Amino acid sequence: MVMRATLAELAQLLEAEIVGDGQMTICGLASLEEAKAGDLAFVAGDRNARGRLAASHASAVLVAPDMPVDRPALRVPDPYLGFICLVEEYFPQQHPAWGIDALAVLAPDVVVGQRVSVGPCVVIGRGTRLEDDVVIYPGTYIGPGCHIGPECVLYANVSLYSQVTLGRGVVIHSGAVIGADGFGYRRLDGGDYRKIPQIGGVLIGDGVEIGANTCIDRATLGNTVVEVGAKLDNLVQIGHNSTVGAYTVVAGQAGVSGSVRVGTGVRMGGQAGIADHVTVGDGAAIAGQAGVAADVEPDTTVFGSPAVPSTLAKRAHLYGLKLGELFQSVKRLQRRLEALESRSEGK
Amino acid sequence: MVMRATLAELAQLLEAEIVGDGQMTICGLASLEEAKAGDLAFVAGDRNARGRLAASHASAVLVAPDMPVDRPALRVPDPYLGFICLVEEYFPQQHPAWGIDALAVLAPDVVVGQRVSVGPCVVIGRGTRLEDDVVIYPGTYIGPGCHIGPECVLYANVSLYSQVTLGRGVVIHSGAVIGADGFGYRRLDGGDYRKIPQIGGVLIGDGVEIGANTCIDRATLGNTVVEVGAKLDNLVQIGHNSTVGAYTVVAGQAGVSGSVRVGTGVRMGGQAGIADHVTVGDGAAIAGQAGVAADVEPDTTVFGSPAVPSTLAKRAHLYGLKLGELFQSVKRLQRRLEALESRSEGK
């Protein structure tokens, strides 16, 4: 990934203060560890930043105003955000321009906006609408009656069932499945199951990003909802009739069962799970691998399986590690008590 | 989702008793919470049914014979089952009628039954047979030597390797992969691995439903088997040479390793796992996130990781939460004992 700009040009873009030679040429952007001569690296305020800087081969660095530097630098209030801006400017994401590919199969009544790109082997069902600037990668299937908002990107081999509605700028990574039947069966006498028809839909808000091979089931009735700005990592499961609140972040392989309410701004760790019908309050945090079986209060952190507030869980874990000592202590107490008792008896 | 029927017509369909005006028009089916004026909602025997009913905007309700109602109603012995019947009648599932799409690629010797629908970009290998009324959605791949039973539905972007046999009415959701190689390697001196060839197959029984992005590996030799009526949710893993018994239900993100025997009518919770070569007895229940490392007796419930019978696990969890008190108690005992000892010494 190669670029070409002077430090001064980058400074102007970021409204940064220049330290050292503004005419230095920058040929690449990298992390401190991976930077080669000619690269600009950024220094976030993480542990051991100074040592990592000293060891870096970067020719220049992007740093906070108060960070001591040993080479040419750009100073900005938020170096990480500055770095994001530079990457977006010099390495903008480009999607293939398929137009409507000759090997795409759109039902006759599909409505297509301006500047839409649909790759080969895409199939789109009846009554579906693609707004302006939508990109659909090869092999993706979109069922009937869907609405794909402007600037949505669906990568390769995504599957959308019918009645799925995406807001503006939704990004769906490869292999994700949106709108498959919720997992609902009614047990019959004799052990067999009767399928509960799943005729609801899925609503995905503006700016939501959905990871590779993630599954979001349709509702039995009504809608499964992922609200504006929520981010789901790969291999996540969202069950039927659940709601994931705005700006909530769900890490990889986490699972949300059916009829769950996850609030706004919640952070859910990898491989965590939430049982049916649970409510998770706004701003709560669920640790990785936690198993949430009961409602979680807003702005609390839970941990463990079954999940309990994290202070409690950590203490229980520490106690657990000290259990051996406790068993020993009790044994010693017993012996001492016996000694006292026999002495007391002996009198 | 709009329908149009009188309450009396619905009553006739369900053989229900009518309460109130049979000529009332019903325009939709909904849950109590989502119902609007004109809708029929159903009331299952769940908690707080009466309060939820009072707050509902439904124009009529489907209830059990003994449930007090405040509006027009239909009374049936099992309202949930009645509701399923109404949804099936008024909102029947419809699959696109592709015939054999011009962009489907079938090997010359593929045998195709009556009323089969195969979408664009489906590829089917040599020697495979599709029975009557099969539906294959776009982008699905079926390898050579497979047998797809009557009334099977394979949604978009499913992958079947060779030698996979599906019974009658099997439903496979998008992204599922059936028949990939089992995960078997033989460790060699020097650390490298030799792949163990996986030349067995997969047998899926009648009425099985397989969730989105679920994986069922082929056997090394013989078959991996999912028996009649079993239901697997999304993102489930079934390892090579394992058997999942009839009417067993496996929730999302659960995993079954290799050579496992899961009995009949087992319920396996979300994100639970079963280790290699374990046997789970008929009617057992495995709690969400449980890690089963040893055989499970029939009709027992296990919990935790490693999993133990649930009563044991719950007790251990409660003890864990009380550990702090126990440490305190032991400290107090120590002090009291010291006091006694010094008094006893003093004499």
Added chain:
Amino acid sequence: MVMRATLAELAQLLEAEIVGDGQMTICGLASLEEAKAGDLAFVAGDRNARGRLAASHASAVLVAPDMPVDRPALRVPDPYLGFICLVEEYFPQQHPAWGIDALAVLAPDVVVGQRVSVGPCVVIGRGTRLEDDVVIYPGTYIGPGCHIGPECVLYANVSLYSQVTLGRGVVIHSGAVIGADGFGYRRLDGGDYRKIPQIGGVLIGDGVEIGANTCIDRATLGNTVVEVGAKLDNLVQIGHNSTVGAYTVVAGQAGVSGSVRVGTGVRMGGQAGIADHVTVGDGAAIAGQAGVAADVEPDTTVFGSPAVPSTLAKRAHLYGLKLGELFQSVKRLQRRLEALESRSEGK
């Protein structure tokens, strides 16, 4: 699966010692349990091998030099490895010979080696190169700028984003997604998130096998790396900028977060997880469902969530099961102490 060979022919192939009639005809290979008359079965040194042999219908067996047998047999130092050789000889894996299928869509500048097979509905982006003997199954998408090494096999419906490099003989199973964006967002004031552009790549070493529906994210900058000979099972998640070492084996549904270093020859159990920025030493073992939140020393085994060395974890588990007794013991001690105290007071 039918073959036809004499015991003597098989003996020659394996350089085995023959016990009994070398002219016996072998028609199939099977496990001891599944073998029918005419089959050769192998006996690994597992528990109860003698009983299983006695109960088997196999006509002949492949055994170690010291194993007593009750029927014709072939003796080799490593029966399991011998069996693998026989399967590979008599049931070699065959891939369909599509050539470059008429319904495959390759960008004009794609470079294609000798004897390459590309199925229908495969789409390959600009600047990508396929080396000799590559097989690409239907519905697979390969983005621009990828390099597919010789003898790679990509099964159906795989998705490779741009800038993915595969070494020699890499096998990728259906539904796997390589190179999707890493999960990186910068939280802004107000709760919204700014996406961190993900412009790095993915490097997959020689001989790596990647399971069905497994996801390996691209790096933010630099590369996510899976080194030579590593084996990943189904539904595994590998986060951005992580490295999985050579000959490391990762079981199903396990997850590696971002910027993790997993060493060489590590074994990671099913549903285990590793948190961001953790280092796992060479030769370590991570038990199934373990949650690794801190660095793991080489050649150690960890267990539990949060993970601790397995001896510690097992002891803690045993203590946990004995906690009830401990609570009882402490109560009894309290009562005995009270008795002593009141006696002591009474004097």
